[in-house]
Amino acid sequence: MADIKLKIKKKLDFPLEADSITPDNFAGKTVAEIKKLPLYYATKKVTIGDFFDVSGKSTEVANTKIIIDGDLSNVKRIGEKMTGGEIEINSAVGMHVGNHMSGGKIVVNGNADDWAGAMLQGGELEINGDAGHYVGSAYRGYWQGMKNGIIKVKGKVGVESMLWAKSSKPANKWPTLYCGSAESFLGIHNHGGTIVVEGDVDRCAGADQAWGNIVIKGKVSRLLPSYKKVGEVKEVQLPNGEVIKGKFIEYSGDHTIKKETNGRLYIAV
Amino acid sequence: MVEKIRTVKDVSCPFCGTLCDDLEIDVNIKTDLVVEVRNGCQIGTKKYFSSNPSDHRYMKPLIKVNGEHKEVSWDEAIDKAADILVNAQRPLLYGFSSTECEAQSKGVELAEILNALLDNTASVCHGPSILAIQDVGASLATLGEIKNRADTIIFWGSNPVHAHPRHLSRYSDFIRGYFRTDGRNDRNIIVVDPRNTHTAQIADKYIKVNPSEDYELIQAIRAILRGNELDVKEVSGVPIDDIKELVEELKSCNFGVVFFGMGLTQSLAHHRNVDTAIRLVAELNDYTKFLLIPMRGHYNVAGANQVFTWNTGYPYSIDFSRGFPRYNPGEFSSVELLLRDEVDAALIVASDPGSNFPAASVKNLFKHPLISIEPHKTPTSAFADVILPAAIAGIECEGTAYRMDGVPLRLRKVKDPPGETLSDKEILERLIEKVKEKMGE
Numbered sequence: 001m002a003d004i005k006l007k008i009k010k011k012l013d014f015p016l017e018a019d020s021i022t023p024d025n026f027a028g029k030t031v032a033e034i035k036k037l038p039l040y041y042a043t044k045k046v047t048i049g050d051f052f053d054v055s056g057k058s059t060e061v062a063n064t065k066i067i068i069d070g071d072l073s074n075v076k077r078i079g080e081k082m083t084g085g086e087i088e089i090n091s092a093v094g095m096h097v098g099n100h101m102s103g104g105k106i107v108v109n110g111n112a113d114d115w116a117g118a119m120l121q122g123g124e125l126e127i128n129g130d131a132g133h134y135v136g137s138a139y140r141g142y143w144q145g146m147k148n149g150i151i152k153v154k155g156k157v158g159v160e161s162m163l164w165a166k167s168s169k170p171a172n173k174w175p176t177l178y179c180g181s182a183e184s185f186l187g188i189h190n191h192g193g194t195i196v197v198e199g200d201v202d203r204c205a206g207a208d209q210a211w212g213n214i215v216i217k218g219k220v221s222r223l224l225p226s227y228k229k230v231g232e233v234k235e236v237q238l239p240n241g242e243v244i245k246g247k248f249i250e251y252s253g254d255h256t257i258k259k260e261t262n263g264r265l266y267i268a269v
Numbered sequence: 270m271v272e273k274i275r276t277v278k279d280v281s282c283p284f285c286g287t288l289c290d291d292l293e294i295d296v297n298i299k300t301d302l303v304v305e306v307r308n309g310c311q312i313g314t315k316k317y318f319s320s321n322p323s324d325h326r327y328m329k330p331l332i333k334v335n336g337e338h339k340e341v342s343w344d345e346a347i348d349k350a351a352d353i354l355v356n357a358q359r360p361l362l363y364g365f366s367s368t369e370c371e372a373q374s375k376g377v378e379l380a381e382i383l384n385a386l387l388d389n390t391a392s393v394c395h396g397p398s399i400l401a402i403q404d405v406g407a408s409l410a411t412l413g414e415i416k417n418r419a420d421t422i423i424f425w426g427s428n429p430v431h432a433h434p435r436h437l438s439r440y441s442d443f444i445r446g447y448f449r450t451d452g453r454n455d456r457n458i459i460v461v462d463p464r465n466t467h468t469a470q471i472a473d474k475y476i477k478v479n480p481s482e483d484y485e486l487i488q489a490i491r492a493i494l495r496g497n498e499l500d501v502k503e504v505s506g507v508p509i510d511d512i513k514e515l516v517e518e519l520k521s522c523n524f525g526v527v528f529f530g531m532g533l534t535q536s537l538a539h540h541r542n543v544d545t546a547i548r549l550v551a552e553l554n555d556y557t558k559f560l561l562i563p564m565r566g567h568y569n570v571a572g573a574n575q576v577f578t579w580n581t582g583y584p585y586s587i588d589f590s591r592g593f594p595r596y597n598p599g600e601f602s603s604v605e606l607l608l609r610d611e612v613d614a615a616l617i618v619a620s621d622p623g624s625n626f627p628a629a630s631v632k633n634l635f636k637h638p639l640i641s642i643e644p645h646k647t648p649t650s651a652f653a654d655v656i657l658p659a660a661i662a663g664i665e666c667e668g669t670a671y672r673m674d675g676v677p678l679r680l681r682k683v684k685d686p687p688g689e690t691l692s693d694k695e696i697l698e699r700l701i702e703k704v705k706e707k708m709g710e
Contacts, residue, residue, distance in 0.1 A: 014359050014611055017591070042358040043384040043590045095600060114599060133599070140597060141403035160541075185541060189404075204484060207541065208548070225485055225504045226492035256491035256548070 001065045001086070004034065004056040006048070008070030014042040015094060016051060019077040023064035023085025023104060031055065061085050062104075073113070079106045082123070095132070098125045101149070114158065115139075120149040120175065127151075133158030136165065136177050136193075146193060148173040159183045159202075165193025165212065167239065174240040187214050190263070194238050209254045209263040215244055217268045227253035227265055236266050273298040274305075277683040282313040283367070283663030286565030286673035287433045287440070289313065294683045301684050303664075310434035320664045320684070325646045327658035328688025338656065343689065343699070350616070350655045351703035353638040354383055357614030359590065363603050364620030364642075365576075366390040366567035368659075369668020369680055372693035373569075373576040376618055379701050380589055382708070386612065387587040388603045389573035390566075390620055394531065396598055397540035398563045399574065399584050404540075405547050410526070410560045411674045412439075417446035418558075421522035423459045425546065426483065426532015427564040430467040436564075437468075441528065457522065459515070461486070462532060476515065479506040481537035487545040490516055494552055520556040527561040534563075565673035568663070572671035607633045614638045619659065619693060623649035642696050657700075659693050660686030668694070 004026055017040040026034055035049030048054060058064045064085040068078070073092040080096065084104040089097070092110035102121035107128070114132035117125040118139055125136075135157045138145025145164035157179045165175045165187065174194055181199035188204070190212040200218035207224060215236050230250040237243050248266035255261060280292040294317060295305035302321045306314040322328065330346030331338040341349075354360050362380045365373045366389050373389075380387035391399060401407075415422075422441050429436040437443055442453055449455040460469040461476045461483070469475040478486050482505035489504040493516050502509055519525060527550055533542040546561060553559035565571050574584035581587050583596035586603075599605055603622065606612050607630035614637050623631055624647065634649075641653035644661050660666045663680035665687075671677050686692070691699075 013613075040591055044358075140400060143404075185538070188541065204538070204541070207484070207488065208545070222485070225489040225499055225501045226497070228497070228500055254488070254492075255495060255497045256488050256545070257495075259495050259497060 001063050002057050002059045003065050003067055004031075004054065004058050006052045006054055006066060006068045008051060008068070008072060008075070009053055010051055011071075012041075012074045014074075016041050016075045017077050018048075018075050019080040020048065021066065021068070021078045021087070022080065022082040023058075023061050023066060023087065024082055026058045026066060027061040027064045027085070029058055031057070034058075073111075076113075079104075082106075084123075092129065098123070101125065111155070112153075116153075117146065117149070117151045120146040120151065122148045124149060125151045127153045127155075129153075130155035131157045131161075131179070133160060133183070134163060135161040135179070136175065137161060137163035138165075144191075146175040146177075148175055151177045151179075153177070153179040155179075156181045156183065157186070160185045160188055162187045162190060162193045162195055164189045165191060167192025167194075167212065169239075174238075176238075176240060181218065187212065190214070192239075194240065196238075196244065206254060206263065206265045208256060209261075209265075210257050211262040213238055213264050213266070215248070215266045217246065220267055223251070223265075223267070224254065226255045227251040228255060230264075232269065233266065272304075277681060280681045280683060281663060281670065281678045282309055282316070283568045283661070283670065283680060284310075284313040284316050285433050285568055286571065287436045288568050288670060288672040288678055289435050289439060290678055292317075296684050301687075303684065312434065316661075317664060317683075319645065320661050320687075322687045326644060326687065327646065327650070327656055328690065330658060330689070331656040333654045343691070346655055346657055347696075347699050347703050350640045350657065350700060351707050353614050353640055353654065354379075354385075354616060354700075354704055355707045357383075357638070359612055360385040360614045360616065361388065361603060361606060361612040362386065362616045362618070363388045363622060364390065364618040365573045366570035366620060367662070368619040368693040369569060369662040369666070369670055370572045370576050370677075371668055372618070372662065372697055373573050374580060375694055375697035375701065377577060377580040379616075379697060379704065380587070381594075382701065382704055382710075384589045384592060386601055386603075386606060387577070387581075387589065388601070389570065389577065389585050391570055391574055391585045392598065392602045393535075393604060393625060394566050394570065395534055395563050396585055396602070397534040398529075398543045400540035400598060401543035401547055405544055406551075407547050408550050408554065408560050409562060409674065411676055412441075412562070412672070415526050415560075415562070416440045416444050416449075418448050418524045419446075419526045420449065420455060421457045421459065421519065421525035423461065423525070423527045424468050424472070425461045425527055425529045426534075426536065426542075427528055427530025428462070428466040428468045429528070429564065430471070432530065432566070433564060436528075437471075441526075442471075457518070459518075474515075474518075476507055476511070482506070483533055483536060483542050484538040484545060486512070487542070487549050490519075491545065491549050491552060494520070494549070519553055519559070522557055525553065525557065525559040527559075528564050529561065530564040531566075562674055569670040571673055571675060572669065572677070575671050575675070575677075604630050607631070610636075612637065614640075616640045616642070617649055617653075618642045618697070619662075621647040621649045623647060623652065642693055644690065657696050658688065658690045659696060660690045662693060665690070666692040666694075668692075
């Protein structure tokens with residue numbers, strides 16, 4: 001795999017929009033060409049060379065790996081719309097990391113800000129820290145958010161994660177979120193998304209869920225009154241084929257959408 | 270000697286979103302002072318009197334020199350303001366809800382020229398309602414329809430007795446309508462609120478909900494409406510039998526409406542409260558006619574959303590930094606921008622974030638150069654580097670404003686602006702001209 005290394009060389013007073021940092025844009029380009037790719041800082045159009053030291057070389061998209069160092073907590077939109085290759089971010093990262101991504105892999109070795117993996121269409125986003133609000137969610141006004149792919153968050157995810165997730169059985173697309181714990185409104189308006197939480201979840205998990213599966217191995221601070229207990233299960237079979245062992249109470253809902261629903265919420269006993 | 274009085278009739282009141290259009294204002298012809306206001310509520314009346322010159326009113330442009338505000342000419346003040354905006358890297362234009370639509374549209378023009386951030390006060394009041402409407406739509410109506418037809422009125426998290434004092438008598442409660450000939454006696458008023466407000470005290474039914482638990486209560490109502498038996502005995506402090514009774518009441522009415530306020534939009538679940546309320550209303554239409562209307566606060570905040578939308582495509586929280594409008598509340602909304610300290614200069618038009626925003630964001634707002642277009646002294650203008658004194662729209666200059674239900678009404682001029690004050694529109698036009706000149710366009 002051909003590596004390209006980026007190191008940020010300036011302290012940022014304003015957010016830097018770096019939607020050009022993707023394996024798709026870097027593939028087949030020389031370091032000089034990569035340095036000329038545009039970034040947006042405050043109201044100005046700048047280049048990658050203005051803000052980053054660049055080294056290494058790239059080949060085709062699938063074999064391009066971008067490694068980014070330095071403080072990126074205010075750098076937005078890294079990996080936007082990427083279709084393949086890999087990005088490794090060795091820092092906290094700003095908003096919208098990996099939004100609209102449809103293939104490849106992004107690893108964030110730190111915390112990610114809001115809208116990480118928003119509108120994800122495929123690929124894998126791994127965050128080895130906490131993530132902000134709206135992880136894997138739909139953008140404002142969209143009725144279909146994350147449609148495929150996997151997001152793994154080691155720590156906590158913020159409010160309204162996996163908002164309007166949408167699966168497709170014929171296309172075998174199962175958007176899935178694994179996280180350590182979650183704030184309120186996890187999986188709201190879920191249409192088939194799968195969520196597995198290792199720890200606790202705040203209020204209103206699975207609000208207005210039409211169908212889909214939410215598995216919580218910890219506690220829920222306040223279960224919605226519109227969920228009804230179905231019974232106890234010893235294992236949960238997820239639509240992507242995965243089986244989760246353990247004793248869970250199975251709830252059906254959200255019954256605000258339909259009287260009989262395929263939406264399921266599993267909470268550990 | 271008897272003072273000569275001029276009376277202006279059918280005036281739209283520029284205070285709250287109810288935008289009452291039946292005020293009568295008496296102005297002393299010799300002194301050009303407001304001497305009497307008829308038909309207005311206490312707050313609206315006070316606003317007319319506040320237009321008379323006083324210690325609180327700005328009469329001349331001011332610039333801050335060594336910590337003191339100094340009177341300067343308009344040219345000097347506009348020049349300084351334009352300097353601040355042109356030299357800023359990420360300026361914010363905020364406010365606009367207490368001025369008329371023409372001025373708002375000039376604000377959009379200025380933001381576009383500067384590649385600035387543009388926001389209005391919906392961002393801290395009914396912005397969540399707009400987010401919810403964008404997610405799930407809304408069944409809205411005009412207030413005239415409510416007046417003539419509605420027999421069940423729900424005030425959820427709103428207290429019109431204090432916030433929209435003439436709402437009840439003009440549109441929603443005491444007024445006699447075409448099909449509601451006996452006024453109050455023909456209407457069933459339900460109030461849902463954590464506090465026993467004065468509106469709750471005149472209601473037929475008061476439901477006390479636990480603070481910030483409205484979402485769960487509406488979800489329970491919706492689930493029962495779908496014919497479910499719930500596992501729980503109580504939701505958000507309301508017994509399940511009371512909820513069932515309420516559901517039957519809602520299903521059996523002829524024409525219902527939900528008026529909702531800050532109690533839904535600014536309690537913990539924000540836009541999700543409105544989201545589920547909208548869906549409840551939509552689902553009630555399986556049984557009867559039901560609608561909902563947001564209780565907009567400022568008289569023209571609905572207009573700000575309208576004007577921003579027809580200019581940029583988005584109602585608030587807009588970023589022009591890449592040369593085209595982008596929209597994302599949370600990312601480009603004023604409070605969050607200021608909390609993250611992403612703004613390095615601000616122009617505040619007809620608004621007072623200094624007393625309404627969280628302290629941490631206000632601190633960051635005051636750290637950077639600040640321009641205030643404002644008729645009165647406010648906590649925000651006290652910290653401004655440039656104060657551009659404005660005439661009060663709807664009192665001293667004409668314009669258009671949108672009522673809470675989206676009906677545009679013409680604002681009237683009842684007296685001349687005092688001192689050197691100019692209308693918001695004219696100030697922004699001068700600013701645009703100066704900014705263009707400095708940017709070499």
